Amino acid sequence: MTSTPPTDYFFDAYNRDEIAYGTDPSACLAAYLKQTAGGGPARRRAIDLGAGAGRDTLALAAAGYEVESVDLSERGLARIEERASERDLGDRVRTRLADVRQVDFPAGHYDAVIATTVLDHIPAKDAELVWQRMCDSLNATGMLYVHVHTTEDPGSDQSPGNASPEPVSETAGAVVNYFRPNQLAALAVRESSKLRILRYEERLEWDYTHGPEHQHGKAILLAVRSGFHPPWFGQPAAFPRHES
Numbered sequence: 001m002t003s004t005p006p007t008d009y010f011f012d013a014y015n016r017d018e019i020a021y022g023t024d025p026s027a028c029l030a031a032y033l034k035q036t037a038g039g040g041p042a043r044r045r046a047i048d049l050g051a052g053a054g055r056d057t058l059a060l061a062a063a064g065y066e067v068e069s070v071d072l073s074e075r076g077l078a079r080i081e082e083r084a085s086e087r088d089l090g091d092r093v094r095t096r097l098a099d100v101r102q103v104d105f106p107a108g109h110y111d112a113v114i115a116t117t118v119l120d121h122i123p124a125k126d127a128e129l130v131w132q133r134m135c136d137s138l139n140a141t142g143m144l145y146v147h148v149h150t151t152e153d154p155g156s157d158q159s160p161g162n163a164s165p166e167p168v169s170e171t172a173g174a175v176v177n178y179f180r181p182n183q184l185a186a187l188a189v190r191e192s193s194k195l196r197i198l199r200y201e202e203r204l205e206w207d208y209t210h211g212p213e214h215q216h217g218k219a220i221l222l223a224v225r226s227g228f229h230p231p232w233f234g235q236p237a238a239f240p241r242h243e244s
């Protein structure tokens with residue numbers, strides 16, 4: 001192990017053998033990729049914002065997407081490259097050391113835009129700007145998956161999280177913008193977002209993937225471009241066709 005460079009807040013978390021956040025993709029994203037497998041255009045492009053060590057990037061690449069993985073952590077991006085080549089997915093993944101606020105989002109370009117806990121790592125005003133760029137960059141059959149920490153999180157400086165007796169994440173210091181109840185949902189239903197919500201949830205969860213186990217408050221959104229109707233049966237899938 002080498003020591004933590006001051007600019008890479010997540011260096012230690014991504015430098016461990018047991019990499020923070022593990023290898024399983026976010027459950028809701030995994031359900032979408034499974035249910036829509038084999039559909040859509042032959043060439044599918046995704047961007048994973050705040051990709052970390054790449055658990056969502058790898059799932060997208062395995063599902064056939066060409067993925068741009070953006071993060072400020074050099075160590076995280078190196079682990080993504082390592083994990084992608086171990087799985088023979090290296091040619092589908094391009095890493096970019098960049099701030100999500102500086103990324104150029106081409107309009108109507110992506111089939112999937114993923115932001116698993118990054119909009120809460122930037123100030124609220126910046127998150128609003130990035131949100132709109134993310135939405136604008138979806139194509140007509142695009143999917144958006146967003147995950148943020150909420151004020152229910154024990155690391156939050158606001159109620160009710162700030163009164164929670166539960167343990168706080170070792171990386172809570174990187175979260176600067178805890179979302180209030182319904183705040184992510186309100187963004188999703190804005191007319192300018194041009195989205196149709198497939199799934200929205202606010203809940204607590206325990207995280208065992210890094211540091212001492214701790215609790216989180218999360219808001220999770222899965223949406224598609226309005227007018228798009230992929231074969232989505234929910235998570236878990238409700239009344240899907242029997243497997244023959």
Ligand SMILES: C[S@@+](CC[C@H](N)C(=O)[O-])C[C@H]1O[C@@H](n2cnc3c(N)ncnc32)[C@H](O)[C@@H]1O
Pocket residue numbers: 010020021049050051052053054055056070071072073076098099100101115116117118121122
């Ligand atoms: C909690 S981690 C989540 C990582 C990954 N999405 C996952 O769920 O496994 C948040 C990530 O966002 C990255 N991050 C924070 N602020 C960022 C910014 N302004 N631009 C790009 N990445 C950022 C961090 O370096 C970190 O890897």
